[in-house]
Amino acid sequence: MKIPLLQVERIRQHFGDTAALVDVSFELPEDQILTILGPSGCGKTTLLRIIAGLQKPDEGTVWINGQKMNGTGTWVAPQQRSVGMIFQTLALWPHLTVEGNIGLGLKARGIKKADRDSTIEEVLEKLQMVQHLKRYPHTLSVGEQQRVALARALVLQPRLLLLDEPFSHLDLDLREDLITLIKGLTATIIFVTHDQHDALAMGGLLAIMCKGRLEQIGKQEEILQNPATEFVRYFVRRSTGLFNG
Ligand SMILES: Nc1ncnc2c1ncn2[C@@H]1O[C@H](COP(=O)(O)OP(=O)(O)OP(=O)(O)O)[C@@H](O)[C@H]1O
Numbered sequence: 001m002k003i004p005l006l007q008v009e010r011i012r013q014h015f016g017d018t019a020a021l022v023d024v025s026f027e028l029p030e031d032q033i034l035t036i037l038g039p040s041g042c043g044k045t046t047l048l049r050i051i052a053g054l055q056k057p058d059e060g061t062v063w064i065n066g067q068k069m070n071g072t073g074t075w076v077a078p079q080q081r082s083v084g085m086i087f088q089t090l091a092l093w094p095h096l097t098v099e100g101n102i103g104l105g106l107k108a109r110g111i112k113k114a115d116r117d118s119t120i121e122e123v124l125e126k127l128q129m130v131q132h133l134k135r136y137p138h139t140l141s142v143g144e145q146q147r148v149a150l151a152r153a154l155v156l157q158p159r160l161l162l163l164d165e166p167f168s169h170l171d172l173d174l175r176e177d178l179i180t181l182i183k184g185l186t187a188t189i190i191f192v193t194h195d196q197h198d199a200l201a202m203g204g205l206l207a208i209m210c211k212g213r214l215e216q217i218g219k220q221e222e223i224l225q226n227p228a229t230e231f232v233r234y235f236v237r238r239s240t241g242l243f244n245g
């Protein structure tokens, strides 16, 4: 049997008295999109940061492609995990053009200018952004900036792409465009949102979190048909309204 690309095993994370994550375990096979849906403060960003290696969990283990990322005597640094992350804040460099922002990671890998240029152009082509190559982030709309952040992660060809509420400030049309674009990528992706509409539009696998716990994970249709907990039932009731409306 093929090893799942990502295995998360009994992760626990406390910040003072706050239990940010409580025994979170799940697996994600290669080339699947998993949407994690849950209310603000339920631990979504913390979970992504732990997977990316930006935070060491109090307990539990992350495995990527069968390789242990953390645990007694083991720590794989973020840059060695082949994980790309797009943050809620986007974090583009204001003093660099679109080209400069996207090329930075390639440059750090020692890739030659000519090869960088062709890779950048190829990814921008896919995102319909080639015409903006020489622009600075502040001259772009937020939707365009989101695409630059996505391009910057994609050029490094991560095995796993983590998207932390990348569309929170976009209008519905732009969100739908970007969801279509993400669904068209061949990649293993975790997409985090607190928006039920976006979660349902993404399809694929769905995980529902509440107060640091993973309440249920499975195919979207299965969760809608067989909610496992009271919180998921509450979510499904509201989603039925979205489907009908
Ligand atoms: N570094 C930290 N120090 C203290 N508390 C933290 C820290 N990081 C997260 N928390 C707390 O842990 C809980 C989970 O936070 P997290 O950012 O993971 O939530 P979230 O699900 O991403 O929320 P949102 O949808 O608002 O982004 C929150 O109560 C938050 O205040």
Ligand SMILES: [Mg+2]
Pocket: 044, 045, 046, 088, 164
């Ligand atoms: Mg968050």
